[in-house]
Amino acid sequence: MIYSENGQLKTSYRADQQLFPISQDRYFILIVLALAFFAVPLLASDYLFRAILIPLVIMSIAALGVNVLVGYCGQISLGSGAFMAVGAYGAYNIMMRVPDMPLVPAVILGGVCAAFFGILFGLPSLRVRGLYLAVATLAAQFFADWMFLRIKWFTLNSASGSVAVSELKVLGISLQSPVSIYVFCLCALVIIALLTKNLVRGAIGREWMAIRDMDVAAAVIGIRPMYAKLTAFAVSSFVIGVAGALWAFLHLGAWEPAAFSVDISFKLLFMVIIGGLGSIMGSFFGAAFIVILPIALSLLLPAVLGLFGLSISTAGLSHAEFVIFGMLIVWFLAVEPHGLAKLWSTAKQKLRVWPFPH
Amino acid sequence: MPIFPKSVAMLLVAAACALTGTIVHAQDAQQYMPVLSYRTGPYAPNGIPIANGIVDYLKLVNERGGINGVKLLIEECETGYDTARSVECYERMKGKNGGAAIFNPWTSGGTFAIMEKSHIDKIPLITYGYGRSESADGGVFKWAFPVGGNYWVAADVIAQAIGQRAGGLDKLKGKKIALLYHDSPYGKESLPIMRERAKMHGFQLTELPVTAPGVEQKSTWLQIRQSRPDYVILWGYGVMNSTALKEAQATGFPRENMFGSWWAGAEPDVRDLGDAAKGYNAVALQSSADPDAKVVKEALASLHAKGLGTGSKDEVGQVLWLRGAVSAMLGVEAIRAAQEHFGKGQVMTGEQVRWGLENLDLTEEKLEQLGFTGVIRPVSTNCTDHMGARWARLSTWDGKAWSISSDWFEADMNVLGPMIKEGADLYAAQKKLERRSDADCKS
Numbered sequence: 001m002i003y004s005e006n007g008q009l010k011t012s013y014r015a016d017q018q019l020f021p022i023s024q025d026r027y028f029i030l031i032v033l034a035l036a037f038f039a040v041p042l043l044a045s046d047y048l049f050r051a052i053l054i055p056l057v058i059m060s061i062a063a064l065g066v067n068v069l070v071g072y073c074g075q076i077s078l079g080s081g082a083f084m085a086v087g088a089y090g091a092y093n094i095m096m097r098v099p100d101m102p103l104v105p106a107v108i109l110g111g112v113c114a115a116f117f118g119i120l121f122g123l124p125s126l127r128v129r130g131l132y133l134a135v136a137t138l139a140a141q142f143f144a145d146w147m148f149l150r151i152k153w154f155t156l157n158s159a160s161g162s163v164a165v166s167e168l169k170v171l172g173i174s175l176q177s178p179v180s181i182y183v184f185c186l187c188a189l190v191i192i193a194l195l196t197k198n199l200v201r202g203a204i205g206r207e208w209m210a211i212r213d214m215d216v217a218a219a220v221i222g223i224r225p226m227y228a229k230l231t232a233f234a235v236s237s238f239v240i241g242v243a244g245a246l247w248a249f250l251h252l253g254a255w256e257p258a259a260f261s262v263d264i265s266f267k268l269l270f271m272v273i274i275g276g277l278g279s280i281m282g283s284f285f286g287a288a289f290i291v292i293l294p295i296a297l298s299l300l301l302p303a304v305l306g307l308f309g310l311s312i313s314t315a316g317l318s319h320a321e322f323v324i325f326g327m328l329i330v331w332f333l334a335v336e337p338h339g340l341a342k343l344w345s346t347a348k349q350k351l352r353v354w355p356f357p358h
Numbered sequence: 359m360p361i362f363p364k365s366v367a368m369l370l371v372a373a374a375c376a377l378t379g380t381i382v383h384a385q386d387a388q389q390y391m392p393v394l395s396y397r398t399g400p401y402a403p404n405g406i407p408i409a410n411g412i413v414d415y416l417k418l419v420n421e422r423g424g425i426n427g428v429k430l431l432i433e434e435c436e437t438g439y440d441t442a443r444s445v446e447c448y449e450r451m452k453g454k455n456g457g458a459a460i461f462n463p464w465t466s467g468g469t470f471a472i473m474e475k476s477h478i479d480k481i482p483l484i485t486y487g488y489g490r491s492e493s494a495d496g497g498v499f500k501w502a503f504p505v506g507g508n509y510w511v512a513a514d515v516i517a518q519a520i521g522q523r524a525g526g527l528d529k530l531k532g533k534k535i536a537l538l539y540h541d542s543p544y545g546k547e548s549l550p551i552m553r554e555r556a557k558m559h560g561f562q563l564t565e566l567p568v569t570a571p572g573v574e575q576k577s578t579w580l581q582i583r584q585s586r587p588d589y590v591i592l593w594g595y596g597v598m599n600s601t602a603l604k605e606a607q608a609t610g611f612p613r614e615n616m617f618g619s620w621w622a623g624a625e626p627d628v629r630d631l632g633d634a635a636k637g638y639n640a641v642a643l644q645s646s647a648d649p650d651a652k653v654v655k656e657a658l659a660s661l662h663a664k665g666l667g668t669g670s671k672d673e674v675g676q677v678l679w680l681r682g683a684v685s686a687m688l689g690v691e692a693i694r695a696a697q698e699h700f701g702k703g704q705v706m707t708g709e710q711v712r713w714g715l716e717n718l719d720l721t722e723e724k725l726e727q728l729g730f731t732g733v734i735r736p737v738s739t740n741c742t743d744h745m746g747a748r749w750a751r752l753s754t755w756d757g758k759a760w761s762i763s764s765d766w767f768e769a770d771m772n773v774l775g776p777m778i779k780e781g782a783d784l785y786a787a788q789k790k791l792e793r794r795s796d797a798d799c800k801s
Contacts, residue, residue, distance in 0.1 A: 050449035162543040253474030314434040315397035
């Protein structure tokens with residue numbers, strides 16, 4: 001009843017091909033955006049921004065990037081942490097070496113560095129597939145770890161190999177308050193999500209999906225596997241690289257290669273698997289699940305146990321957090337192997353026929 | 359299968375309550391002391407005794423009646439030695455319960471990341487014996503305090519101690535020293551000093567990076583076996599240390615000629631090896647194990663005997679427990695110094711505690727009162743010198759316990775000073791910071 005496209009007739013191709021053909025979806029997205037841009041900055045606390053919202057927004061960008069590669073093009077990658085690192089160190093070098101370099105071009109150029117790096121490490125995908133490719137992309141991870149630890153040029157010869165940025169400005173506005181960082185990252189997220197959504201709807205996205213579903217058949221109907229796979233690698237690592245630069249510059253402020261360890265690669269892969277492969281919405285759900293849940297658990301457990309007059313040690317809390325987090329992952333995957341995005345679309349489907357399901 | 363069971367909904371509601379802070383009530387008469395700890399993760403064997411030492415000492419201060427009557431409100435946050443979680447903990451705790459006035463990050467990555475935030479929030483950091491070495495320069499690093507020493511002091515003292523072992527620093531000429539270091543910012547902190555010392559005394563330095571976590575060192579030790587260095591410096595952490603010592607045993611390298619950094623000189627590194635590590639030395643930046651210290655006995659009597667202790671009774675007085683206790687003591691004394699300046703019996707803010715840290719003067723008498731006689735030397739900081747002391751000793755593992763095995767060494771400021779200044783200037787240039795003026799120093 002509320003969510004039904006009855007009566008929304010399309011009279012032109014343009015209307016039929018728009019991003020959200022159903023008007024309820026359009027309004028829903030607009031409301032979400034309005035909330036995210038206007039209500040959240042008014043309501044959220046400093047802690048909520050710094051510890052949850054900013055990491056969530058940046059990780060959503062990264063998850064979007066991984067989803068392009070893994071979800072849409074079907075190339076399993078464990079090198080996402082490396083692409084983030086290249087984006088971060090690339091942007092850092094550009095920022096430090098070019099005098100008066102503004103932040104936005106530096107971040108974009110960092111993404112471009114990551115895109116080239118991604119293409120380079122995407123080359124094995126032309127020959128190897130599936131799990132073997134995952135192992136091959138793991139090489140990117142180890143290579144990046146090695147590169148930023150050992151080649152001093154990248155870290156501007158800093159004695160310890162740890163680098164830092166500060167005094168970031170966009171259009172003369174200082175990015176120091178959490179609200180400004182949040183809004184800046186959110187803008188990046190909206191732009192990138194819009195671009196990705198349109199890319200995957202377009203010709204190139206269809207090529208990616210064709211390769212994902214069956215590469216031999218795709219090649220037979222005239223899709224060039226090399227072009228499709230390498231563009232997927234390029235687009236995906238560009239987006240991940242931008243996320244890496246934002247993560248390093250705006251979330252951490254100072255970082256070392258260990259900040260982009262293989263852990264991050266795994267986390268990003270989990271995000272898209274739990275969120276839903278091949279779904280833009282799924283990237284957001286997955287990022288929310290992985291970023292928020294552990295922190296929420298660590299805040300929640302003492303509070304819940306406190307209600308019963310119990311207390312838990314710091315170590316116990318941390319172990320319990322791991323256990324519950326792991327169980328929830330298993331539970332979600334058992335309930336819905338296609339990820340949280342599938343739950344979302346099921347809910348939408350149910351809502352469509354509500355309240356008369358038959 | 360219901361998509362959203364009631365239990366999940368309840369959890370979410372509780373989460374919302376916790377996030378908005380309706381459950382935790384502020385208690386204003388207490389000084390909030392956040393503790394970042396890593397009781398889980400790869401370095402937990404080290405993190406647990408450190409955290410226990412900190413919490414035990416803070417509890418002890420409360421037992422003694424607080425700081426001029428101000429009780430401490432202790433809260434721990436688990437970082438798991440992870441940078442992102444450290445930042446999250448910092449953000450979570452900095453504004454709670456009237457605001458944190460001091461932080462000890464306890465991880466290298468966390469120190470670097472939090473240092474970029476704490477000066478904005480006006481909360482000082484204590485990095486007792488770790489963190490960024492050049493932050494000893496208070497002229498640039500206004501909010502960072504490596505009180506009691508930093509890595510460069512430790513490295514310099516190791517070089518001096520090796521020189522003493524060899525019969526004088528001039529005897530090091532032509533000798534071979536292998537530096538086995540953890541390939542991370544922490545490990546690389548040792549390099550500049552050792553290179554400088556190698557240049558000064560003409561010994562040949564072989565740098566051998568070990569990729570974290572350091573369980574695989576066969577090829578590195580093969581190199582050591584081939585090049586036969588006279589001494590090996592072990593700059594590792596966690597499992598890397600015990601692995602290196604095992605390899606040394608297998609290679610037949612005399613443990614007496616191995617010198618560890620102060621993160622390579624605690625019980626978890628050698629306990630399982632027992633006699634195999636006998637004779638192995640590590641630098642003790644101020645403190646080592648000291649079961650006879652007054653503060654240790656006091657903690658045992660007034661906390662552990664009453665069942666109020668934090669961890670196991672056995673580790674009280676061991677290297678890491680004492681390290682945690684000393685760092686907690688430095689924070690508490692900074693608050694006390696701030697109170698003496700800004701008003702006794704009041705809760706201090708971050709800015710006030712920063713003043714306290716910069717004007718810390720722990721004399722021998724004060725240490726005696728606090729029960730730290732023999733544990734550390736007097737520490738006195740000022741505007742430009744945020745370290746306050748440059749002394750260290752060697753400790754040696756006898757198969758059962760660590761004990762001090764040398765006299766005090768003072769790090770040579772002719773070596774360290776220019777490096778600290780250079781590092782700080784580089785940092786200031788990258789950040790476009792001005793050195794602090796005299797007026798700022800007096801504030």
